[in-house]
Amino acid sequence: MNSDCELIVTKKVEDFIPLFRGIPELGDPVFLSMLHWCGVGKRATELKSWRVYVVRCRDCNVGVSGLYQRPETVSSEIWLGWFGVVAEKRRTGLATWCLQATEKEARRLRATRLLVYCDRTAAGVHRFYTTNRFELIGNADEHFPGATATDKDLIFGKRLAD
Ligand SMILES: CC(C)(COP(=O)(O)OP(=O)(O)OC[C@H]1O[C@@H](n2cnc3c(N)ncnc32)[C@H](O)[C@@H]1OP(=O)(O)O)[C@@H](O)C(=O)NCCC(=O)NCCS
Numbered sequence: 001m002n003s004d005c006e007l008i009v010t011k012k013v014e015d016f017i018p019l020f021r022g023i024p025e026l027g028d029p030v031f032l033s034m035l036h037w038c039g040v041g042k043r044a045t046e047l048k049s050w051r052v053y054v055v056r057c058r059d060c061n062v063g064v065s066g067l068y069q070r071p072e073t074v075s076s077e078i079w080l081g082w083f084g085v086v087a088e089k090r091r092t093g094l095a096t097w098c099l100q101a102t103e104k105e106a107r108r109l110r111a112t113r114l115l116v117y118c119d120r121t122a123a124g125v126h127r128f129y130t131t132n133r134f135e136l137i138g139n140a141d142e143h144f145p146g147a148t149a150t151d152k153d154l155i156f157g158k159r160l161a162d
Helices: 013-022 024-037 094-108 123-131
Strands: 005-008 049-057 060-069 077-085 113-118 135-139 154-159
Touching: 005 094, 013 024, 013 049, 013 060, 024 077, 049 077, 049 094, 060 094, 077 094, 113 123, 123 135, 123 154
Parallel strands: 077 113
Antiparallel strands: 005 049, 049 060, 060 077, 113 154, 135 154
């Protein structure tokens, strides 16, 4: 089924709007980021680099993914962000497909470690990352203070093989 999917780069607001309706967990911060991706607004704090991808399956946008580095991020590391798939496509392996495609992009950008932060209460999301061979690194406030939306988040990380 996921052989019909591709990871594409777009800056069209209309490509993202249905995704935000379909992935309510992403919430307002990601919606505001979208305006930045599409050239409408500016972030309060600039990123060193960022890329956003949409998962398109048979002409429908069904997922979003991104990679970014903050000014203090070392060049061998990259963060996964704005990641989700629409509710009706979950538990079909689509997010795993999207994650693997994003990891390929991260390797292409010469990153050797992929990091992601998660709400500490989102047990299903933790399970998704550990199933995909991420390891729990620990609390954001201990390991990467100031790097996440809230210092109460958990950080997961994965070494990217060649
Ligand atoms: C987290 C998310 C991306 C997972 O998407 P998905 O398409 O369901 O993931 P997959 O089908 O590839 O799941 C692969 C495996 O991860 C684990 N998993 C995924 N979601 C899970 C859940 N809610 N509870 C327990 N395990 C889960 C399972 O082991 C699953 O394999 P299985 O279905 O054979 O049991 C999706 O739930 C989502 O978009 N959530 C909202 C946005 C979000 O919270 N993003 C994360 C920001 S850090």
